[in-house]
Amino acid sequence: MTAASPSPRVPAEAGKERSMSLQKQMIAGHYSALSRAPQEGRKVVYTFVPGNLTELLRSFDLLPVLPEINALQSGMRKLSGDYIAEAEKHGHSEDVCTYVKCDIGMLKKGNIGPTGERLPPPDLLLLSYTGCFTFMKWFELLRQEYDCPVAMLHVPYQSEGRILPHHVEYIVQQLRTEVIPKLEAVSGRRYDEDRLREMLRLSAQAEDDLVWVLESAKHVPSPIDAYFGGVYYIGPMFTAFRGTAEGVAYYRVLREEVEARLRAGLGPLTPEGSQGKERYRLVMEGPPNWTSFREFWKMFYDEGAVVVASSYTKVGGLYDGGFRHDPKRPLETLAEYCMGCYTNLGLPTRVALLERYIREYRADGFMINSIKSCNSFSVGQLLMLRQLEQSTGVPGGFIESDLVDPRYFSAANIKNRIESYLQMLEQKRIGVNA
């Protein structure tokens, strides 16, 4: 057997799985609710994915809009190139985070969301994560456009590799004195802690199922792809559905499907059906490329490579150390969630996490997709690569692309890199005499 033979693929069974259509409905429903919000008098808050405060917003009946999600959806739907060009026309530089430019461009072109419906303007900009400096600049630009109030939550960086009690106090204090009063003002409702607790309880329930799904990849062979498939699995959790019954139902269905795949001995579901023989188990660091998402994915599943764990699926929040939203400590738990998201971790903590993934998920290799315009991820990645190689003895691969700028995805080069890397793993496995 040689490295390059294509893995046989089982034909797509029974079309899409139920969780997929469920998620599609949920997302469509959310965008539709957003488009109706101005007529129905509902208030809208723009906020970010990392460590987001969805339950808190929902407890005020506020609807969240997540600009990164709009950008990546636009990327997948081949709209981002035009939006980015539009933003550049308005003076935004070529090297800036392409999520920002995609969002600004979309705004300048009428703020039509990815599903074709108009997005409402924000009633509040909630900058809930300051770990990404670009976020601050992004909302500064949006404030100029919309002239609406801004609530800023300063999130301390986990420089010591753990959350300290005074960090939690600091965030809780900001929630009480800055964020909650502004949410009250915008929504016209009082802060209702009991309602929040109930939502947090639902979150924890869905979180248990999500974690079960992600950890199913510890099985050899894995029933899921925890990166290309994983980005779908985290969709409801990291966007608007934490703390909702819909979210709980979605994760229950998803878990049942994965349980069934596991029982049936099926590999991950790809756009071309169930993936065949698992040849390589990989850990992935960094966000995926969205403009050529399927092409990128195919480069892996065609070679029998399955991603068994990824850091990107922890970008909204990290559950690996056992974190679940805790209804007993509502504001404290939100504070811990904010600080625990992946990009808020220091480099040694990130390295330790990836190292744990490589070992626990029995990975043959790890790969970094480095996005130059995303400093939150890319700074230090080569250092991480070297440290991981040293500590695990597992070779790392390094590729470069972009989030939503289609110009920065060089398919031939990336494919070359991935194939070379996988062949290197194969060669390492069979050794010199085979």
Added chain:
Amino acid sequence: MNALRTYVGIDLGSTTTKAIVLDDAGEVIGRGITNSRSNYDVACQVVREEAMVRTRFTLTRQAITGDPALAQVEKAFLSSLQRNFRFRQHLDQLARLREALFRAAGDPRHSAHRRELGTALESIVDGMVERAGLHFSELAVRKSDFFRDLATADYMQLAEQRSDPRGITFDMLCGLFDAAILVVENATTQGSFETQLRGALEPTLASASLAVQEKASRLREVVETTCDAQIVEAGTVGTGYGRQRLPFPKEQIRSEILCHGLGAHAMFPASRTVLDIGGQDTKAIQVDGDGLVVSFQMNDRCAAGCGRYLGYIADEMNLGLHELGPLAQQSTSRVKINSTCTVFAGAELRERLSLGQRREDIVAGLHRAIILRAMSLLARSGGVRDEFTFTGGVARNPAAVDALRQLVQENYGERTLNISADSIYTGALGAALFARRAAQTNA
């Protein structure tokens, strides 16, 4: 005679395509190189045929050296036979060129000048045939072994003499040549080896020394045997930038990273770090004691600082690529250049020249700039370990090598730097070794 089992590696690069033929013991017994072209299948076939021709020469040499009666005449006879063979091949290609030129001249847009054009082409190709002998004489120093290069130089010179601004213009003649040379290059020579070698044999013997002539009948026998020898391709592996287009099944295709690693190890077994600077990519590869790749880095989003950069500079300066390095070596005060963008390089060059800086100093700066970029990839891949092997087209550039040597010394200390005269074949060699390994494992 038993069939000879061979293993072939083909490296389809962006500039040239290379082939290596190995025997069962893993010895290189043939190789070939040709310009890569838009038609990869043809490049692949041409290079494979050339490598097989060389293989038969190797067989001939082995048969002669293995025969005590012939051993003394080996060198004189073989080099003369090879020259005669190449000469015949060249004449054969000129005949095809003539045919292709006339076909191109038959285009209706040339109907007004058909007669004069015919006369001009006849005399140009006749002139090329006359010169052909010079290219393959015993003392000839050929600048290139590619038919295209030799033919272009001769044709252009003769066409310039024959052209007339009011009649058959130089441009017209150039246009015909451009069309015809492609036809010749894309034709393969399958089956003609035996004819040409047999054809080369008699003139070789006729002009040979008495010592050789005395052995004529035995030499004839040897050549006949070689011509008839059955050569079996027991395994083939393709690699290189165009590998997706190679006409092989997928399992016979290997990444050039792995092939370069293994090829470098075969050339220099102590290699631990390999740097390859090719036409459009730069690779920094770390290998273990068995030539297995343990990590690698390549330029990803941008091809700045690759071999093409130097090619572009050479074009801008109206120099041959091989002249660039020696020019840079004359520098006494290197200019500092930061940009390695190939497209910007031309502007940078003109700007510097307009500031009155010397050509050699600028070119020295450009060489250092591309090596600095390679140093960054090397650092990413894990640094420069001992021994350090440099491959790819740029390894033939002495100024690039000087810059590399200096920067490695400054950053990593003393390292043994290996550069093989055959470094251009590194990838093909690795591919052939993979082919041999796979065939022997399956056997």
